[in-house]
Amino acid sequence: MFKKILIANRGEIAVRIIRACHELGIRTVAVFSEVDRAALHVAQSDEAYLIGPASARESYLNIERVLATTRQSGAEAIHPGYGFLSENAAFARACADAGVKFIGPPASAMELMGSKTRARQAMQAAGVPCVPGSTKGLSVAEAASLAARIGFPVMLKAAAGGGGKGMRLVHTPGELSSAYATAQSEALGAFNDAEVYLEKFIENPRHIEIQVLGDEHGNLVYLGERECSVQRRHQKVIEESPSAFIDDDLRQRMGAVAVQAARSSGYTNAGTVEFLVDTQRNFYFLEMNTRLQVEHPVTEMVTGLDLVHLQLRIASGEKLPFRQVDVRLRGHAIECRIYAEDPENNFFPSPGKITRLDRPSGPGIREDSGVYEGWTVPLDYDPMLSKLIAYAPERSVALARMQRALDEYFIGGIKTNLPLFRRILENPEFAAARIDTGFLDRLLAVPQAAGHADAVAEIAAVSAALFAATAAPAGNGRNGGSRAVQTGGGSAWQRTARFEGTQRQ
Ligand code: MV4
Numbered sequence: 001m002f003k004k005i006l007i008a009n010r011g012e013i014a015v016r017i018i019r020a021c022h023e024l025g026i027r028t029v030a031v032f033s034e035v036d037r038a039a040l041h042v043a044q045s046d047e048a049y050l051i052g053p054a055s056a057r058e059s060y061l062n063i064e065r066v067l068a069t070t071r072q073s074g075a076e077a078i079h080p081g082y083g084f085l086s087e088n089a090a091f092a093r094a095c096a097d098a099g100v101k102f103i104g105p106p107a108s109a110m111e112l113m114g115s116k117t118r119a120r121q122a123m124q125a126a127g128v129p130c131v132p133g134s135t136k137g138l139s140v141a142e143a144a145s146l147a148a149r150i151g152f153p154v155m156l157k158a159a160a161g162g163g164g165k166g167m168r169l170v171h172t173p174g175e176l177s178s179a180y181a182t183a184q185s186e187a188l189g190a191f192n193d194a195e196v197y198l199e200k201f202i203e204n205p206r207h208i209e210i211q212v213l214g215d216e217h218g219n220l221v222y223l224g225e226r227e228c229s230v231q232r233r234h235q236k237v238i239e240e241s242p243s244a245f246i247d248d249d250l251r252q253r254m255g256a257v258a259v260q261a262a263r264s265s266g267y268t269n270a271g272t273v274e275f276l277v278d279t280q281r282n283f284y285f286l287e288m289n290t291r292l293q294v295e296h297p298v299t300e301m302v303t304g305l306d307l308v309h310l311q312l313r314i315a316s317g318e319k320l321p322f323r324q325v326d327v328r329l330r331g332h333a334i335e336c337r338i339y340a341e342d343p344e345n346n347f348f349p350s351p352g353k354i355t356r357l358d359r360p361s362g363p364g365i366r367e368d369s370g371v372y373e374g375w376t377v378p379l380d381y382d383p384m385l386s387k388l389i390a391y392a393p394e395r396s397v398a399l400a401r402m403q404r405a406l407d408e409y410f411i412g413g414i415k416t417n418l419p420l421f422r423r424i425l426e427n428p429e430f431a432a433a434r435i436d437t438g439f440l441d442r443l444l445a446v447p448q449a450a451g452h453a454d455a456v457a458e459i460a461a462v463s464a465a466l467f468a469a470t471a472a473p474a475g476n477g478r479n480g481g482s483r484a485v486q487t488g489g490g491s492a493w494q495r496t497a498r499f500e501g502t503q504r505q
Helices: 011-023 040-044 063-073 089-097 107-114 116-125 140-150 173-191 248-264 296-303 307-315 395-408 418-425 439-445 453-470 480-487 492-504
Strands: 004-007 027-033 047-052 077-079 154-158 168-170 196-200 206-214 220-232 235-241 269-277 283-289 332-339 356-358 365-369 384-392 410-412
Touching: 004 011, 004 063, 011 027, 011 040, 011 307, 011 365, 011 384, 027 040, 027 063, 047 063, 063 089, 077 307, 089 107, 107 116, 107 283, 116 196, 116 248, 116 283, 140 154, 140 173, 140 196, 154 173, 168 173, 173 196, 206 248, 206 283, 206 307, 220 248, 220 296, 220 439, 235 296, 235 418, 248 269, 248 283, 269 307, 296 307, 296 332, 296 365, 296 384, 332 395, 332 418, 384 395, 395 418, 418 439
Parallel strands: 004 027, 004 077, 027 047
Antiparallel strands: 154 168, 154 196, 206 220, 206 269, 220 235, 235 332, 269 283, 332 384, 356 410, 365 384
């Protein structure tokens, strides 16, 4: 096992990796930018190095600087986390050239999966079902004739894209050429690569992904699925495992296909095969993410495995310590991504100082956080603050635990999307698992008064408190009413919010 590794990341994922390292007796080297001097990952690591200014390009994405710091610190390996350099094949190759172990798949597998057209070619050749469409970049004329052949609606996608960038839905032949021009220029602007390909459009799909894990001795397993259909603008908001839509037979077939996708691309370490599943339960390969994902905790909860431990053991050359038959999925896990953003103001980022932080805990609750009370969330990076994960033997209980934990959670001083989660968790469609990739847009399209459920609960709580204060006091009449005023009604966060409000006045 490694003695010391460098973590080329920040925030909650850097903290998550540091925890795993310390459990395995590995010393940790953090890197940080000028605005992250006081960040949690810096305080929790054994050593930390300043690698540049706030701009990610000059710090967390600076390959030369990260590698020089690795040499300087004597770290033997680099964990890239997610985002930043995690899916950069050139970085993985530079690590190999520098004699530093990249904790992830080989650069060749990252390169293959980085091109959606190359990936589709390879996957088709390996017998992995793909969405009907092209396996190479198309001219506008080729796109028009293929669309006519497979039928509208179709999607134009950037070959270098993924995650929804450079994507255009086309309903009719008349729209195709202008959609092609937009997709192409978006692709060129975002990825410096104008290659555009085409797929049949799958209506109302679910987004379901399979976690895979491979060692460097040819052993590969899948670790069940994650249901990621609750998204907004291609950003996942809630993830769960298992999916209520997937039965044992479908899970086993998708798992076998995911392992085949990984095997045929020479994949090792942790990866995720993304599928679209249509309303008839047909599934189609979409893309493969060659990194540890944000939502890996839900898989950890239902498998009882630690994916970061396993990544480290695999990268150090160990064999997988179990086989597919040993993998047991037990219970249900759900994750909410807590962001510093304002759901009342078009989810505009809301960085700033966290003046108060009351974190949830208790049975079945896990919080993977990158923040602390008193810290100022910088505006330079993704504003995800933490991930709240609830686990229970069954879905309904996991949802109840999540609701209870959301009620305990209070983040003061900045706006967060906590109210959105309270709203989703009380939605009957969500409770019944009637979710597809259109669920959140439908929910957000329903007009609602400012604050809605929060405001209603708040008004009810304040009314109750006022009633208690003004009504004839019970008992001795001295403190029967005032006690009710102090406590108020509603949940812990509502009481705290009122308290904070009082303090500020
Ligand atoms: C699609 C699709 C329908 N048909 N491809 C969006 C993100 C990127 N990973 C692929 N995406 C989609 N690709 C075909 N051929 C619908 C989506 C899509 C979507 C997928 C997953 C989760 C949410 C989504 C929201 C809108 C569209």
